[in-house]
Amino acid sequence: MATADTFQLQIVSADRSLVDVPVREVQIPGADGYFGVLPGHTPLLSTLGTGELWYRIGSETTYLAVAFGFAEVQPDRVTVLAQIAERPEEIDTARAEAAKKRAEERLSKTAVDIDFERARVALLKSLIRLQVASRARVRS
Secondary structure, three states: OOOOOOOOEEEEOOOOEEEEEOEEEEEEEEEEEEEEEEEOOEEEEEEOOOOEEEEEEEEEEEEEEEEEEEEEEOOEEEEEEEEEEEEHHHOOOHHHHHHHHHHHHHHHHOOOOOOOHHHHHHHHHHHHHHHHHHHHHHHH
């Protein structure tokens, strides 16, 4: 339950609900850049970019990798609907490293039939996954 110094954060991906807790602060990767939310924030609707979302409960900070979707901010709640949302411990780092390598190889080619935007997004998603996964290793 949210209090005067917290708000309710809900994070839902295409296949599950990941988070539904009162938090003190959240930082969200919007399509136009990262933005932070504190209790009482002005209402806002934003598209999500690909990036690292973090939220704070007390002094503990939790990180997630998110990509694509929407964030709705209200003074007493934030709802994030993401196509992709993963906790650090759920990320397969070997798979993310392989995806990074494939994307880098595609981007290094000058062929006309390469979908550069798709390769750029794949590279970005793999880098974010690796960054978030490294947070789990630091905590352990």
